[in-house]
Amino acid sequence: MIVGIIGMGLIGGSMAIDLKRRGFAEKILGVEKEPVNASAAASIGLCDEVVTFEECVDRSDIVVIAVPVGAAVKMLPRVLDRFQASDAKGKIVIDTCSTKSQMVRSVHYHPFRACYVATHPMAGTEYSGPWAAMPNLFDGRACIFANAEESDPKALATVEKLYDTLNMRPTYMNAENHDVHTAYVSHISHVTSFALALTVLDKEKDEKHIFDLASGGFSSTVRLAKSSPDMWVPILTQNRENVLKVIDTYLEKMREFRDAIEDFDSEKIESLICDANRIKKIIR
Amino acid sequence: MIVGIIGMGLIGGSMAIDLKRRGFAEKILGVEKEPVNASAAASIGLCDEVVTFEECVDRSDIVVIAVPVGAAVKMLPRVLDRFQASDAKGKIVIDTCSTKSQMVRSVHYHPFRACYVATHPMAGTEYSGPWAAMPNLFDGRACIFANAEESDPKALATVEKLYDTLNMRPTYMNAENHDVHTAYVSHISHVTSFALALTVLDKEKDEKHIFDLASGGFSSTVRLAKSSPDMWVPILTQNRENVLKVIDTYLEKMREFRDAIEDFDSEKIESLICDANRIKKIIR
Numbered sequence: 001m002i003v004g005i006i007g008m009g010l011i012g013g014s015m016a017i018d019l020k021r022r023g024f025a026e027k028i029l030g031v032e033k034e035p036v037n038a039s040a041a042a043s044i045g046l047c048d049e050v051v052t053f054e055e056c057v058d059r060s061d062i063v064v065i066a067v068p069v070g071a072a073v074k075m076l077p078r079v080l081d082r083f084q085a086s087d088a089k090g091k092i093v094i095d096t097c098s099t100k101s102q103m104v105r106s107v108h109y110h111p112f113r114a115c116y117v118a119t120h121p122m123a124g125t126e127y128s129g130p131w132a133a134m135p136n137l138f139d140g141r142a143c144i145f146a147n148a149e150e151s152d153p154k155a156l157a158t159v160e161k162l163y164d165t166l167n168m169r170p171t172y173m174n175a176e177n178h179d180v181h182t183a184y185v186s187h188i189s190h191v192t193s194f195a196l197a198l199t200v201l202d203k204e205k206d207e208k209h210i211f212d213l214a215s216g217g218f219s220s221t222v223r224l225a226k227s228s229p230d231m232w233v234p235i236l237t238q239n240r241e242n243v244l245k246v247i248d249t250y251l252e253k254m255r256e257f258r259d260a261i262e263d264f265d266s267e268k269i270e271s272l273i274c275d276a277n278r279i280k281k282i283i284r
Numbered sequence: 285m286i287v288g289i290i291g292m293g294l295i296g297g298s299m300a301i302d303l304k305r306r307g308f309a310e311k312i313l314g315v316e317k318e319p320v321n322a323s324a325a326a327s328i329g330l331c332d333e334v335v336t337f338e339e340c341v342d343r344s345d346i347v348v349i350a351v352p353v354g355a356a357v358k359m360l361p362r363v364l365d366r367f368q369a370s371d372a373k374g375k376i377v378i379d380t381c382s383t384k385s386q387m388v389r390s391v392h393y394h395p396f397r398a399c400y401v402a403t404h405p406m407a408g409t410e411y412s413g414p415w416a417a418m419p420n421l422f423d424g425r426a427c428i429f430a431n432a433e434e435s436d437p438k439a440l441a442t443v444e445k446l447y448d449t450l451n452m453r454p455t456y457m458n459a460e461n462h463d464v465h466t467a468y469v470s471h472i473s474h475v476t477s478f479a480l481a482l483t484v485l486d487k488e489k490d491e492k493h494i495f496d497l498a499s500g501g502f503s504s505t506v507r508l509a510k511s512s513p514d515m516w517v518p519i520l521t522q523n524r525e526n527v528l529k530v531i532d533t534y535l536e537k538m539r540e541f542r543d544a545i546e547d548f549d550s551e552k553i554e555s556l557i558c559d560a561n562r563i564k565k566i567i568r
Contacts, residue, residue, distance in 0.1 A: 122499050142497060171496060181491065184484050185498040189505040192476050194556060195537040197563040200468050202533060207465065211566045212455060213426060214469040215406050219567045220504045221473040226564050229557035233550050240545055247542045249486065251535070253479040258531045261524055266517050273513035276478040278485055280510050282495045283503045 003162075004029040004060030006053065006075065008041035010124060011096050012066030013133025015166065016046045021135070024165040031056045032130075041130040057082045062162065065095040070234030072097050073106050080112040092155045094119050094162075098182060098231075099238045100146040100175035114152035117159040120144040120178065121168055122186075126226040136167075143168035146175040183242035188250060190224045190232060191243070197225035287446075288313040288344030290337065290359065292325035294408060295380050296350030297417025299450065300330045305419070308449040315340045316414075325414040341366045346376045346446065353381040354518030357390050364396040376439045378403050378446075382466060382515075383522045384430040384459035398436035401443040404428040404462065405452055406470075410510040420451075427452035430459040467526035472534060474508050474516060475527070481509035 003025040005012040012030070019025040030047030032038035038050050057063055057079055065072050065079070072095050079093045094117045097103055104118050123141040125132060143163045148156055160170060173181075200222070204210050236243055253272075260268035287309040289296040296314070303309040314331030316322035322334050341347055341363055349356050349363070356379050363377045378401045381387055388402050407425040409416060427447045432440055444454060457465075484506070488494050520527055537556075544552035 122497060124499070124501070126501070141499070144497070181494055181497050184487050184491075184494055185502045188483065189480065189502050191538070191541055192480055193505060194560040195534055195541055196473065196476055197560040198537040198556065199472065199530065199534045201559070201562055202537075203468050203530075207468075210465055210468055213406060213428070213465050214566065215408070215425070217408070217410070217508050218469045218473050220507055221477060222563055222567065223504055224501050225560045226567075227557075227561075229554045229561070232557055233553050236545050236553055237548055237550055240548065244542065244546055246483065246487075247538065247545070250479055250483045251538060251542070253482045253486075254475070254531065254535060254538070257475055257479055258528065258535070261520050261531070262528055264521055264524065266521055269517050269520055270513045272482065273478055273511075273516055275485065276481040276509045277511075277513070279481040279506055282498065283506065283510075 001025055001061045002027045002029065002059060003062050003064060004031065004051075004056035005047065005064045005066055006031040006056060007065065007067035008032045008037060008046050008130050008133075009066065010128050010132040010137075011121070012064060013041060013044075013046045013130045014135070014137035015064060015066065015096075017133060017135045018138065018166055019162065022165050024162060029056050029060055037130050044130055044133070046130055046133055053078075054082070058086070061091065062158065063091070063093040065093065065097075068231045068234050069097040069099050069103070069238055073102050073238070076103060076116065077107055077110060080107055080110045080115060083115055084112045089115070091115055092117060092158060094159055096121055098186065098235050100144070100178045102238050104147050104150070104175045113150060115155060117148070117151045117155055118146040118175065119159065119163070120146065120182075121163065121166070123168075126224055128228045128231065138163075138166040138168050141168055142171050144178050145170055145172045146178050148172050179239050180242050183239055183246045187235060187239060187243050188246045190227055191236070191247060192250070193222050193224035193227075196222050285309055285345045286311045286313065286343060287346050287348060288315065288335070288340035289331065289348045289350055290315040290340060291349065291351035292316045292321060292330055292414050292417075293350065294412050294416040294421075295405070296348060297325060297328075297330045297414045298419070298421040299348060299350065299380075301417060301419045302422065302450055303446065306449050308446060313340050313344055321414050328414055328417070330414055330417055337362075338366070342370070344375075346378065346442065349377065349379040349381075352515045352518050353383050353387070353522055356381050357386050357522070360387060360400065361391055361394060364391055364394045364399060367399055368396045373399070375399055376401060376442060378443055380405055382470065382519050384428070384462045386522050388431050388434070388459045397434060399439060401432070401435045401439055402430040402459065403443065403447065404430065404466075405447065405450065407452075410508055412512045412515065422447075422450040422452050425452055426455050428462055429454055429456045430462050432456050463523050464526050467523055467530045471519060471523060471527050472530045474511055475520070475531060476534070477506050477508035477511075480506050
């Protein structure tokens with residue numbers, strides 16, 4: 001099978017590595033608009049050929065859109081248009097974006113909608129670009145299929161096989177639920193990390209040595225603040241309503257904490273921490 | 285040298301392991317008020333003997349106070365009183381607490397103040413109790429010495445040797461600066477993690493499967509929310525003023541983010557994220 005990957009970054013590049021070496025793809029075509037990234041992807045060996053968007057869509061059996069969601073939402077209809085122009089009903093396009101509602105909405109009435117399978121492989125690191133690509137990135141993680149009933153069953157089965165090759169656990173839900181869930185378990189964590197980084201970096205202007213004391217706990221809490229704006233600006237704007245709702249709940253909790261500390265209310269602080277400790281049942 | 289450790293938890297227990305096996309302590313005496321923890325500490329072999337507070341102070345060359353800071357601030361004067369009662373000028377007491385101002389203030393005018401060396405070994409995990417103790421916990425981390433000039437130089441040298449045995453990097457600062465710094469690089473991270481856990485756990489009441497999607501990024505951001513109230517209630521109340529100041533700056537940053545998202549202000553979101561990305565120069 002020929003797999004065309006548009007966007008040879010962390011996600012696209014890591015997919016390329018494992019789909020090729022595990023025998024799912026006999027050939028990987030890569031599309032990359034940044035010349036530096038394109039030549040890196042080629043020389044690292046992430047793809048067999050760097051091609052144009054049009055060539056990728058025409059020659060691939062499966063097209064993977066692995067670009068930030070702002071660009072993806074414009075690119076998806078163009079891929080389906082091109083499938084339609086050549087009446088290529090057996091072709092498949094998937095995306096890997098972190099928000100799903102706008103993606104599925106953008107092609108809801110497209111005559112070739114059934115060729116599209118909306119997915120979100122929930123894996124990643126805070127790094128980006130072809131240099132960040134790595135083998136085994138997806139192993140053991142969850143992959144969401146959104147609105148799977150709108151896809152052609154044969155296309156769906158092929159994409160399920162693709163993610164099975166990547167050792168991912170499939171989960172099915174509608175796009176709206178997906179976006180609510182990810183606002184809670186992914187998007188808010190990024191916003192809180194960004195804000196934490198800004199807070200401490202601000203202080204560093206006066207206190208040069210403040211980071212000498214940074215502990216492992218601090219690093220882990222602030223790690224996501226290294227994530228790129230190219231990826232996160234479109235996520236936060238596309239998932240605006242859900243993200244705002246979560247931020248508001250979060251701000252309430254912060255304020256409860258703040259007030260308890262201001263009031264020296266040890267009992268209240270203790271009860272908040274005990275409640276928060278219930279997270280132990282979720283994460284190891 | 286006989287080392288007496290009061291509080292055989294994560295910090296006290298881990299110290300015990302490395303001070304003994306690296307030959308700094310020929311004998312470890314342990315004090316532990318929780319009977320379950322005491323018998324665990326003994327059977328794990330963290331200490332050679334479990335003894336009473338009084339016996340520990342009388343028989344040890346160095347007493348290590350490794351209990352939560354609320355209890356520590358009451359215990360420290362009692363140790364110095366007992367040194368004084370037996371006119372034991374060569375004895376040493378140290379503490380390992382995460383806030384230092386109240387500790388040094390509590391014995392500032394004590395006639396035996398010079399026997400006390402205020403330290404904060406900046407290492408730990410989100411776990412507690414003797415079962416959490418581990419070898420090599422302190423290797424390569426920073427240890428703060430607060431107000432070192434108020435300690436007897438010979439006592440200071442001995443304690444420096446103790447932390448050198450633990451492979452820690454010594455840093456010297458006054459207690460007030462310590463508490464400002466740790467508010468930024470440690471205490472605030474805990475508060476934001478607790479609040480994040482509360483936010484998501486709240487949502488889980490309606491959405492049972494929300495955590496199925498939790499990614500590595502979420503786990504890392506929320507990890508500190510497993511930290512115990514016994515340790516954190518006294519830290520947050522003792523370092524109240526600094527912590528409140530940092531929370532307020534943090535809330536401002538969160539609100540900037542929130543407003544930019546609400547206004548669909550992509551440029552502003554991008555500039556906030558780019559600013560936050562400068563954290564890369566600090567953490568790998």
